Amino acid sequence: MSKIKFTRKMLSIPYAVFMILFVVIPLLLVVFYAFTDAEGNFSLGNVVTFFSNSTNLNTFVISILIGVATTALCLLIGYPVAMILAKKEYKFGGVFVMLFVMPMWINFVLRTAATRDLLFWLGISGGEQPYSATMIGMVYNYLPFVILPLYTTMLKMDRSLIEASMDLGCNKVQTFVKTIIPMTMPGIVSAASMVFMPTMSSYVISDVMGERQISLIGNTIQTYFDKSLWNMGSFIALVMMIIILITSFMTRNVEKQEDARGSLW
Amino acid sequence: MAKKDDIIISIQNVSKEFDDVLVVDDFNLYIKKGEFVTFLGPSGCGKTTTLRMIAGFEMPTSGKILLNGEDITNLPPYKRPVNTVFQRYALFPHLDVYENVAFGLKLKKIKATVTDKKGNVKEIERKLTREEIDEKVRKALRIVDLEELEWRDISTLSGGQQQRIAIARAIVNEPEILLLDEPLGALDLKMRKEMQLELKEMHRKLGITFIYVTHDQEEALTMSDTIVIMKDGMIQQIGTPEDIYNEPENAFVADFIGESNIYEGTMVGDKKIRFLNHVFDCVDEFPIHEKVDVVLRPEDIKLAPVNQGMVNGKLTSKVFKGVHYEYVMMVGRSEVVIQDTRNLDINCEASISVVPFDIHIMKKEFVSNMYDAYIDKNNKVVISEEPFECDVTQLIPGTVLDEDGYLVDKDGKRYDLTDADVKVEVGLKDIEIADDEEEGNITGEIVSIIYKGDHYQVIVRTEEDEDFVVDTEYTWNELDRVSVKIAKEKIKMTLKQEAKNYVKD
Numbered sequence: 001m002s003k004i005k006f007t008r009k010m011l012s013i014p015y016a017v018f019m020i021l022f023v024v025i026p027l028l029l030v031v032f033y034a035f036t037d038a039e040g041n042f043s044l045g046n047v048v049t050f051f052s053n054s055t056n057l058n059t060f061v062i063s064i065l066i067g068v069a070t071t072a073l074c075l076l077i078g079y080p081v082a083m084i085l086a087k088k089e090y091k092f093g094g095v096f097v098m099l100f101v102m103p104m105w106i107n108f109v110l111r112t113a114a115t116r117d118l119l120f121w122l123g124i125s126g127g128e129q130p131y132s133a134t135m136i137g138m139v140y141n142y143l144p145f146v147i148l149p150l151y152t153t154m155l156k157m158d159r160s161l162i163e164a165s166m167d168l169g170c171n172k173v174q175t176f177v178k179t180i181i182p183m184t185m186p187g188i189v190s191a192a193s194m195v196f197m198p199t200m201s202s203y204v205i206s207d208v209m210g211e212r213q214i215s216l217i218g219n220t221i222q223t224y225f226d227k228s229l230w231n232m233g234s235f236i237a238l239v240m241m242i243i244i245l246i247t248s249f250m251t252r253n254v255e256k257q258e259d260a261r262g263s264l265w
Numbered sequence: 266m267a268k269k270d271d272i273i274i275s276i277q278n279v280s281k282e283f284d285d286v287l288v289v290d291d292f293n294l295y296i297k298k299g300e301f302v303t304f305l306g307p308s309g310c311g312k313t314t315t316l317r318m319i320a321g322f323e324m325p326t327s328g329k330i331l332l333n334g335e336d337i338t339n340l341p342p343y344k345r346p347v348n349t350v351f352q353r354y355a356l357f358p359h360l361d362v363y364e365n366v367a368f369g370l371k372l373k374k375i376k377a378t379v380t381d382k383k384g385n386v387k388e389i390e391r392k393l394t395r396e397e398i399d400e401k402v403r404k405a406l407r408i409v410d411l412e413e414l415e416w417r418d419i420s421t422l423s424g425g426q427q428q429r430i431a432i433a434r435a436i437v438n439e440p441e442i443l444l445l446d447e448p449l450g451a452l453d454l455k456m457r458k459e460m461q462l463e464l465k466e467m468h469r470k471l472g473i474t475f476i477y478v479t480h481d482q483e484e485a486l487t488m489s490d491t492i493v494i495m496k497d498g499m500i501q502q503i504g505t506p507e508d509i510y511n512e513p514e515n516a517f518v519a520d521f522i523g524e525s526n527i528y529e530g531t532m533v534g535d536k537k538i539r540f541l542n543h544v545f546d547c548v549d550e551f552p553i554h555e556k557v558d559v560v561l562r563p564e565d566i567k568l569a570p571v572n573q574g575m576v577n578g579k580l581t582s583k584v585f586k587g588v589h590y591e592y593v594m595m596v597g598r599s600e601v602v603i604q605d606t607r608n609l610d611i612n613c614e615a616s617i618s619v620v621p622f623d624i625h626i627m628k629k630e631f632v633s634n635m636y637d638a639y640i641d642k643n644n645k646v647v648i649s650e651e652p653f654e655c656d657v658t659q660l661i662p663g664t665v666l667d668e669d670g671y672l673v674d675k676d677g678k679r680y681d682l683t684d685a686d687v688k689v690e691v692g693l694k695d696i697e698i699a700d701d702e703e704e705g706n707i708t709g710e711i712v713s714i715i716y717k718g719d720h721y722q723v724i725v726r727t728e729e730d731e732d733f734v735v736d737t738e739y740t741w742n743e744l745d746r747v748s749v750k751i752a753k754e755k756i757k758m759t760l761k762q763e764a765k766n767y768v769k770d
Contacts, residue, residue: 163322164355166342168369168438178368182359 030241033234046235056220056236063217064243066131067200070138074195075188077139078146082187083180085147086154097151101144108141112208115140119209130210137209138199146191153187193251197244273298273441273474274319279328281314281498286730288314290498292328296442296476296491301468303477303485306495307521312478313446315495319476320349320444332441348435349444353451354427356419362430363415366405369438370398405437408467425456432467442474449484461487482522486510494518510562515630516722519560520715526561526602528718530626538626541596541718543576545619549626558627558717563604565623568592574616583611599718631722631734634696636689638758640682644670646756648689649731651707655756657682661764671769681769686761693736695755698725698747705748709733711741725749 037043050056081100085093103111115137116126126133157180165179166172181188199205203218215223217240224233275295281288289311296302304312317323319330321342330338337345348369356365374390381387393401406412409429419427428448435443445464449457465488468475479485485492486506494501494509494517502514513519516527530540532551537544540559551557571577578596590608594601594617601617609615638648644666645652657672658664661680664672672680702708709727723741725733733749741747760767 158353158355160351160353160355161357163320163342164349164351164357165368166322167320167347167349168434169343169372171341171343174372179357182357185359 030234034238070199071196074146082150126211130213133209134206137205142195145194149190150187275331277329279325282326301475301490303489305485310495311498346441348440350448352446354431366402405433409433445477516558528559530559546621547624560625563602566603571614574618577616580611634691638689640685642683649729654753679769680767687758690757696735702748705750708748711745
């Protein structure tokens with residue numbers, strides 16, 4: 001009997017087993033449940049139910065809108081912050097990045113609950129303004145994920161390109177639009193995808209901040225699963241997965257174009 | 266002096282400080298239209314900073330920059346009719362070759378006259394049309410020989426190609442002045458030589474003013490109409506390549522440009538100078554007895570059999586250099602480097618001769634070290650924030666030190682010299698340098714070494730930016746960290762104020 005030779009390839013076995021058990025099989029299960037009925041027979045019933053139920057479609061559209069709005073707000077706030085932090089003349093850049101990242105060390109649910117109470121104290125109550133409260137909660141939670149990739153992209157950005165742009169006739173605004181934004185595009189894309197994907201599916205923030213007044217797609221899935229309607233829940237999860245797949249595919253394309261610099265992925 | 270309307274740019278008393286460090290010191294220069302000017306100097310000499318002030322990326326701390334007689338000192342870069350070719354090209358990676366070159370044109374506004382419906386002729390500002398841009402971009406790409414690469418991605422181009430695109434991107438805007446910041450630094454030697462000639466040709470064709478920054482003396486000599494040699498933020502010499510090579514103003518310039526033998530000599534008569542233990546005739550006039558620096562270019566020295574030339578010596582080494590051999594001859598303790606096309610035997614006696622015209626005499630840059638210093642309470646002299654042992658009794662003649670540290674003259678008058686300002690003079694040969702940083706009083710970095718035949722002249726710069734110029738027989742390396750020590754009796758001091766101000770009552 002020949003001795004089993006230990007090769008480098010064998011090192012991948014644990015990894016492969018893990019992937020099959022925790023990624024491939026669950027994914028297949030989701031797909032299986034999405035296209036079967038409660039008895040386990042193949043059916044397109046879930047497709048019909050989802051697209052004919054106006055509540056579900058509403059939730060879906062609202063989720064996307066909130067995702068887009070949160071992403072836009074995060075970029076609007078995070079971009080200037082990252083720009084200031086990345087300035088070489090700014091000596092406390094490192095400390096400030098730390099300050100923005102530090103809240104992430106605190107438990108997510110606890111932090112969100114604290115944000116809700118703080119907002120309530122400031123006069124924005126989740127019961128009365130569920131959308132604003134949810135958005136504030138999301139922006140607060142995901143801001144670090146925007147600042148970090150933007151910050152790293154900007155640190156690596158060649159300053160002489162800004163000078164070249166000014167040299168060729170761009171004033172400060174034109175330089176920003178024509179040079180700085182395109183140069184930091186990889187950072188913007190990876191920041192946007194890091195915010196958009198989780199906000200779409202998160203339900204804890206909307207639950208806590210909106211005091212269960214609004215229902216996002218994550219909440220819908222949770223509701224179906226709570227009622228043991230596995231098939232319908234799985235179908236919605238599959239739809240979400242396809243959307244995320246599409247966005248990350250688009251992201252990949254942009255990053256390839258931009259030399260994939262400064263991406264966090 | 267050139268005619269006033271010939272001058273395109275004039276830089277007047279421009280200085281630039283970064284964090285209290287003077288990088289450019291009182292820079293004065295005017296440049297004529299169509300001239301190819303090179304700023305040449307070692308790294309950190311302020312040449313790039315000067316260029317950046319012309320481009321508008323840095324604002325001078327003081328002084329003025331005039332372009333065609335108009336003050337542009339505080340004008341932002343985008344309002345200046347000046348374009349830059351950057352050291353690392355700085356091409357936009359998100360745009361292709363065509364878009365990079367067209368970048369400036371798309372922003373440009375030109376004046377045009379139009380006739381409206383009523384027949385009125387109006388002057389308006391308009392952007393360039395697509396066709397105009399297209400034509401200009403193609404023309405620029407043709408000039409740099411890269412027409413076929415229009416739609417290529419920047420990242421797929423070689424260094425040389427990127428360099429050409431960077432030049433095309435700048436010249437397409439038809440600037441009045443083209444600034445080039447070490448544009449060939451990243452290319453290999455062969456490529457660099459080719460580009461040098463091409464740039465020169467481009468300059469001739471375009472007829473615009475080029476300001477070129479480099480640390481490569483050969484590049485400067487090949488390309489320029491005028492060379493500006495800089496060191497420590499100050500202009501050392503301005504002149505044509507020929508002037509600078511043949512008539513260097515000081516030992517730094519002679520050492521920086523080309524190969525040279527530099528010696529210390531003394532004027533011994535009218536147009537007579539003594540160095541290498543021989544009195545030579547020369548053409549430069551200097552006062553008699555003045556100590557001067559002498560430059561002999563290796564190719565100007567003629568080798569001859571022993572006793573047939575002016576000075577005898579022993580040939581000690583020979584290196585083949587392609588066109589010629591490079592010989593080293595020892596004359597006493599001085600080395601003489603000689604270039605000769607003949608293949609001669611070495612380790613034998615020979616002689617050299619130089620015609621008077623080829624002996625270049627320069628004023629000495631340093632005669633001795635002078636410092637503004639003060640006396641501390643321990644009767645030490647503080648130079649560059651560091652106390653040195655010294656003999657304070659020389660400050661007030663006829664005094665001695667008492668046990669309390671006061672100077673007492675013969676009448677019993679006591680002087681307290683604490684904090685007294687003094688002028689200190691130390692001879693170049695009176696300073697010693699040591700590897701061991703603990704050994705001397707103060708440490709610094711060697712910033713310059715010039716070989717003078719039988720010794721080196723080394724400049725040690727301290728953290729306080731004070732220079733110690735030292736003549737030493739030992740070989741040191743640039744950027745070495747060394748310590749400086751001065752023997753107590755070698756420090757010569759004089760009080761800045763009168764002695765009576767320090768009388769203690």
